[in-house]
Amino acid sequence: MELFQYPYMQRALIGALVIGLAAPALGIYLVQRRLALIGDGVGHMALTGVGAGLLLNRSPVLVAVIVASLGAITVELVRARGRTSGDLALALLFYGGIAGGVMLVGLSDSTSTSLNAYLFGSLSTIAPTDLTTIAVLGAAILVTMLSLRPALFAICHDEEYARVSGLPVRALNLLLAVATAVTVTIAMRAVGVLLISALMVVPVAAAQQVTRGFRSTMTAAMALGLFAAGSGVYVAANADTAPGASVVLMAIASFAVVALGGAGWRILRRRRVAAPDTPAVEPHEVVLSQS
């Protein structure tokens, strides 16, 4: 535990906790919209921003936020048009993003270690200014996702109904796209672009094994995200493993525990109520006898 007396470890822990809380709060909307892997693609594009930042000697995180936002907005516009070719357009954007990133990082004076830091995360090198960025942007994401929950739930659950309700569907969709880009970019320092989607999606997948409503799923996913981030950093510090990978593995372990526990509980409950349980009978759709 004494490791956490060092300021860099404290920063690593705080950064991870902020991301662990914010990523599932956004991720639940992406999962509901069947865009669970979009974070991965946006992460690919953020890498181009990182490369451009390193090359231009600007803050890589800031340039990555801008590039990833532009990429996410493009993805949203392709999705909204609903063309079948959208699939291929996304592939072009994603792989263009990662190839561009690798090339630009190579052109800059940086070493391959800095590329690795963004690909797989580098919690222990978070500087105080980085932590401020993570905390401010993470808080902004959290507040937005929680305060707009009814509206964001409506557009992700039934977009046409939301349009007929007069909601600003396009603006909300673009907001969600930009929020994805921002979350990806701040999470990049913690778990790396290749593992970001896991923090957005796995806690949600775990929570929905046992929850009944959207709100309770969101709360449980945020709690699981927080747990995965905290315990992952703790494991990494004590076992000297890669922090990003440790956080993601803790999230997947919590998924396994919740899924198994949920299944076991359902079996137990079914057995207990098995005797009086009569199947729900729907009335006949045809008139069987005329009286």
Added chain:
Amino acid sequence: MNAPVITVTRAAIGYEGRTVLRDISLTVTSGEVVAVLGANGSGKSTLTRAVLGLVPLSSGSVGLFDQPARRFRQWHRIGYVPQRLGAGGGVPATVREVVAAGRLARRGILRPPGRADRRAVATALAAVGLADRTGDPVSTLSGGQQQRVLIARALAGEPELLVLDEPTAGVDAASQEAFAGALQEFVAGGGTVLLVAHELGPLRPLISRAVVVHAGGIAHDGPVPEPAGHHADPDHDHVHPHGPTEPAGLWSA
């Protein structure tokens, strides 16, 4: 004459160069219950979707509550009941959460729900007979019950016009009756209804006018037409299943 609620003037609608509807004119006035009938693929759903602005017109115009649809902003006056509940990505949602979305048009996206919102949601759920299922995930409900959730969502917004797209297709008899009851209550309160249907079933006594869409145009506009052929058989009850019998909860699959 009552105030016009929906005015469609010489509208044409097409998808990717193929014309689905042409030269459609239709007026629905306040207090009417209009059924849009027609065979599958006749464009009756397209017509209602165009009224709501979900499908663009290639020519002509739509007016809502005496305003051009393009400038219409009072969406809380309209309640929309789609054909089915989207499956979504598997994140659970309770019946209450889905119905509460019906209040957004009235309250806006920033204001948190208040007492009036909660009361409207409870009243709407009671009207469709689902007051005891509010905390259940919608995916555990049968197809007919899910359809009732959708009409409750529309009713929760306390609209003046209900637009329903095949609300009773593939719905069990108990849900059809609950549905007809809720609709009757809405009409008795002065509401206007535009309803797409393949078959009217228990809704038939409520309908004040029928519009039949056929071959891209309106083939009939007036009283509900008498059923033809074997449908006219006095013993024919109009309660036969559509297509293969479908298991309950199909929409959630």
